[in-house]
Amino acid sequence: MTEMDLGKIEKAVTMILEAIGEDPEREGLLETPKRVAKMYAEVFEGLNIDPKHYFETVFHENHNEVVLVKDIPFHSMCEHHLVPFYGHAHIAYIPRDGVVAGLSKLARAVETTAKRPQLQERITSTVADVMMEMLNPVGVYVVIEAEHMCMTMRGIKKPGSKTVTTVARGIYEHDDVKRAEILSLIK
Known part of the structure; x- marks a missing residue:
């Protein structure tokens, strides 16, 4: 099982915000990288689960x-x-x-x-x-x-x-x- 690197996701989201011309330090965006990282951990949690498991x-x-x-x-x-x-x-x-x-x-x-x-x-x-x-x-x-x-x-x-x-x-x-x-x- 590979653990997700939440810190790396946060850095990437910050870079995306900067690349589109946003200010990641703006109040509404301050926690966005952290929220997106947590969301990705949830949305992609199937990466480490084999669906065969359910039919054992x-x-x-x-x-x-x-x-x-x-x-x-x-x-x-x-x-x-x-x-x-x-x-x-x-x-x-x-x-x-x-x-x-x-x-x-x-x-x-x-x-x-x-x-x-x-x-x-x-x-x-x-x-x-x-x-x-x-x-x-x-x-x-x-x-x-x-x-x-x-x-x-x-x-x-x-x-x-x-x-x-x-x-x-x-x-x-x-x-x-x-x-x-x-x-x-x-x-």
Whole structure:
């Protein structure tokens, strides 16, 4: 585990403030470098957590049909611009031999994966791949919908536009009927 260097973050924020023509000694900015450093420690706390950890404990139930947790809110930071993106994740899987995970573990996997400089596409595939590896389900289907501030506040400036990414593993890769079932449940 690598510790975050909060002092280095504070120095960098001070340099950014100076570079944009601000006075870091101005009353409203005096504590800003320290606040930003503390915020980054929180926003990027997933850097040192492996989402596999959440699937080390499983339960054996007589359930071999779809499990879907939808509308899992998350936020992350675009690794290209270091501005937020946020939205909802929907995760479905079909247990194999009744092996199920605690429902909160799906949400925790999303949250941990999102709490690092990130791409939406990578969050989607990481969650699906971790679940496939740790639970060995019949299939996993992950859908993420998010609004990206790098498209809202800069560049194209299109607030309200959403990006949707999907990843299908196992049975969902080839079974159009199973995928359609999940999409209808999400809507």
